Amino acid sequence: MQERLGQVTDAEFQRNRVEILTGLMRLRQICDTPALFMEDYKGDSGKLDSLRDLLSQIAEGNHRVLIFSQFRGMLDRIEKELPQLGLTSFKITGSTPSQERQEMTKAFNQGERDVFLISLKAGGVGLNLTGADTVILVDLWWNPAVESQAIGRAHRMGQEQAVEVYRLVTRGTIEEKIQELQEEKKNLVSEVLDGTESRGSLTLTEIQEILGISEAKT
Helix, strand or coil, X not given: CHHHHHHCCHHHHHHCHHHHHXXXXXXXXXXXXXXXXXXXXXXXXXXXXXXXXXXXXXXXXCCCEEEEECCHHHHHHHHXXXXXXXXXXXXXXXXXXXXXXXXXXXXXXXXXXXEEEEECCCCCCCCCCCCCCXXXXXXXXXXXXXXXXXXXXXXXXXXXXXXXXXXXXXCCCHHHHXXXXXXXXXXXXXXXXXXXXXXXXXXXXXXXXXXXXXXXXX
């Protein structure tokens, strides 16, 4: 993929955009667990192991948690892990009806259940979840504004507690490159108005930087 993208033109990139972005998505899913797209995968997931350890510590402190992921399959896997840790949960994805979202939000803020699992893009705006004092971002998004919106669900008017935020980043993977890209994009955050990304798409140059192609050329 690196060699192919190193030679691609802007026009070729636009023609093959879906295929390229699908490849990037697979690389991001691998950071969570290859089981997200490999049905026969039986191996471990370092990220799930780390999340399990983190949640065990959080549970001991009676904290209440928002967990965000881009991938519904990852949220489903986390949901199955929670009962083993003695934790109860709600879950919102892109298919959750608006009325149901509001009912779960109200119940959570009133003290029902320990964890709220939320699809990063589906739950980035429109939710007031001040019942939480901990936010965990299981995987990274290209634009830091999207993550800021997610974290803002707990940092709303009426929040009386300090909110701790954890970002899970897999070493030596595309996630570290995404983290670098986020730093470069921070100057765009001021242009984001009420949940609207000023630029939601990756450019060819940004994708080449993420894959280390620019570095290889110099």
